[in-house]
Amino acid sequence: MNTAKAAASADKSVNDTSEQYLTFMLAGEEYGVDILRVQEIKGWDKVTRIPHTADYVLGVINLRGAVVPILDLRRRFGLETIDFGPTTVVIVVRVGGGRDERTVGMVVDAVSEVYNVDAADTKPPPDVCGSVDTVFVKALATIEEKMLILLDIDRLIGNSIADELVAGAAAA
C-alpha cells in the first residue's frame, strides 16, 4: 500500500493528470479501480454467511481482527455466476472517508495490471456501458487498444450497502 502510494506520488510529479489504476477481469471485461483505494489483494477463502442480505453479499471474513464484508461483483452487476477458480481473488478496498470509512472486499475473476491512465485518455461513459449501471462508471479509458472501465468505487460500494439496507428491511 505504502509503496503503491509512493509510486503514485512519484508518478504525479512527472505528470499531474495521470492516475494509477489497478485493473481486474470480470466476465471478459477489464475494469479499473483507483489504486490508492486498494488495501490488499487476497485469495478467495471461506466466508461466514450473513442472513437477511442480498445475494451479492457473500458474507464476512476476518481480516486481521476486523470483520469485513465480501461482495461478489459478478452478482452485483447481474452477470452470470461462475465457480470460483484458482485466479479468483478478493480485492480489499477502502471506501468513504473519515468516520464512514469502510473496508470491503470484492470478489473478481482475476487481477490484471496496473496502468497509468492520463486524464486526457479518458472519456465520459456512454449511456449504455456493457452490463454495468453507468452511475458506477467514472470514465472509459483506452490503453494499448483495450477499453478499461474505470469504476467509481465509493458510489459502487456505498450504493451496494445502502441498497442492502432496503433489501434487509424488506426481508426483516
Add this chain to the structure above:
Amino acid sequence: MTIDPDMAEIAKVFFQESREGLDVMESGLLSLGATADGESINTIFRAAHSIKGGSATFGFGEVAAFTHGVETLLDEMRNGVRPVTAEAIQTLLQSCDCLREMIAATEAEQPLDQDRIATLNGDLKNILGERPHDAPVPVPTAAASIEAAANTEAAGWRIAFAPVADLLRLRNEPTRMFAELRRLGAFVARADVSRIPPLDALDPESCYLSWDIEITGQIPRPKLDEVFDWVDSGCRLEISSIGNSAAVESEQAGPPPEAQPGATQAAPPSQVERAPPASAPVQKASGDSGSIRVATEKLDNIINLVGELLITQSMLSGFADGIDPNELDRLRQGLSQLARNTRELQESVMQIRMLPISFAFNRFPRIVHDLSRKLSKKVELKLTGEGTELDKTVLEKISDPLVHLVRNALDHGLETPEQRTAAGKPETGTIELGAFHEGGNIIIEVRDDGAGLNKAKILRKARERGLVPMDQDLTDEQIDNLIFMPGFSTADQISDVSGRGVGMDVVRRNINDLGGHVQISSKEGRGSTIRIRLPLTLAILDGQLVRVGKEVYIISLLAIVETIQVERERVNTLAGRTEVFRLREEYLPVVKLCDQFGVEPDSRSAEDGLLVVVEADGKRVGVLVDDLLAQQQVVIKSLESNFKSVSGIAGATILGDGTVALIIDVPDLIRSAAKSGSGAVAAHAA
C-alpha cells in the same frame, strides 16, 4: 470572546475541570445541610476559586465575575462571619446550576442567560447584604472590580519581556505571543540580542532573546496579561502604561497561572493596593488522585488488539495438537503461559474502562434534595456499594434510567409525612440505592419504603387497556412487572416529576439494550424494590456456541434460561404452522434458527435437535439448534463498522480458528418470532 485555536485545547481542559469543580461544590453543599464543618466549606470554596481563576485566565469575564460573588459568600461562611442557612445553600446550589449552564454556553460560544445570572446575582447580593451585626468592611464584588479593570485603558503600553532560557522547552512560542499582540494593536518590538552566545555554544532549544515592546492603542490591561499568562513563571515581565511611568508592575517567578487568584489578572496597573486575594491555601480541588485522562478511542484500540492476541493464542493452541510429539510438551507449556498472560493482560486492559458506579450515584443526593423540597416529602437517601465498578459505556447509559427510577420512587413510591405518620411509619422515608457484583453481572437496586405498588389498581388498569385478557390470572410478581408495559401509568394525576406513562417501558428497553434485565417486587404498604442486572462490559460476552448445519452462532449466556432435549409428545402445532413446546406450565413458541437465517440444518424436526430456551423483555422462546458447542468468552466486533446492522444479529466475533461467527440478537429474534408467528400465541409473558 473567541478562543485562539491553539488555546482551545487548553480551554477544553478548563471546561472539563470546571465541571468537575462544580460537582465537588454541589456534593459539598449537599453535605453541608447536615454538618457545617470548616473543611467541607473549604473544599467548596477552593473549587469555586479554581473556576474563578481559570475563567479569568481565559477571559471569560462573566463567569469569573459570577463565581466571584459565590466565592465571596463562601469565604464569609468559611470565616464564620456568615451563618450557613438552608436558604443560602439553596442559592448556592442554584448558582452551581447557573455556572454549569454558563460554562456550557461559553464552550459552545453561545450567549449567556443574562436574566438568570442577574436574578441569582441579586439573590447572592441579598444574602451578602444582610450584614450580621459585627460584619467587617464589605468586600467588593468581583463584577465591580473586573469592570473597573476592563475600563482602565491607556494610550499605550511599554512591555519589557525577558523570558527564561527554557521558554521554548516549556512549550511557549514567542511568535505566537507577538501574533496575539498584533491583534490588539500596532507595536514596535526591539529584540535584545546581547545574550546570544557564540555559535558553538548555542543551544538551539534555548531562548536567548529578550524584547522591549511598545504597543499603542486603547488596550485594556487584562488583554495584555492574557497574552503573557502562560509564561510568567520565571520570566521577567514589566508592563507599564506610556505616560504613566509611576505604575510599574512586575511579575517575577509568579506561581503557575492556574493557581493565581483571578483578582491578580484583573488588577489594573494603576491600582496601587491590590484587592486582597482570597487567603485560601491554593490547592487543586481534591479529586480522585492518581487518575489520568485517556481518550476512550485509544482504550478501545488497545482492547481490540488484546482481543486479537487472544484469538492468535487460541489459534496456536489448536495447532499444538498436530506437531512433533517430542517438542510438544515445551510448546504446550509456552502456550499455557501465553494463555495466562493474555488473559491477565485482557483483564487489566478491561479494568481501564471500568469506573466506579459512584459516577452515576453522585447525581442523586442533589436530585433527591430538590425533588423532596418540591414534593414536600421527607427523604433520606442511602447509597451503598458506590465503589462497584462497571464499564464506562454501561455506566453512561444506565444513568438516565436510574434517575427515572429514583424519581418514580420519590414521586409515586414514598408517601407524604402525614400519610406516613398515619400508617405508623417514621415521617422520613428512605430510598436506598445500592450496587454489588453477582456472578459476572452487576446488580443495581433501587429500594424505597413507601406505599408499594397497588396491585389491584394495576391489574384493573391493565385490563381496561387490554394489556391483560379479562380472564387471565396473574401472579403478584407478574402484576408488578406490568408497569414496564408500554403506555402504562397508574398515577391519577400527572405531575411534572413523573407519571406520564412513558417511562418504565423506556427504562426497560434501555436496560435490555445494554443486555440487562429489570424486575420489580413490591409489598403493599412496605415499599418496592427494583432490581437491575447488567453485564459488566459491552466489549466481551460470555457466549454459548451453537451449531446449525455448517454455521456456528453465538448466544449470550445471560439470555439463556436452560437447554433441553425435545420430546416429541411435548411439541404441539398451532394453526398448523407455529410449533409450541410445553415446558412445565408454559407453552413456548419454537423458533427455528435454520428458517430464520436460511441455513440448511441437519434436521428440521424438533426432536432431533436441542431447544435453547432464551429470555428477553420478559418473554421466552425456545430456539431450535442442531448442537451445542463450547462456552467461551468472545470479543464483540461490530458488523456496522464495515457493513451495516443486520436484523437478528447483534454483532460478530472471531473464533479460535480465525473464522467469523455471528452473535444472535436475542431480543430482536424474539420480536421477529412474535411477528412472524400466527399471533394466536405471541411469546408467552414470563
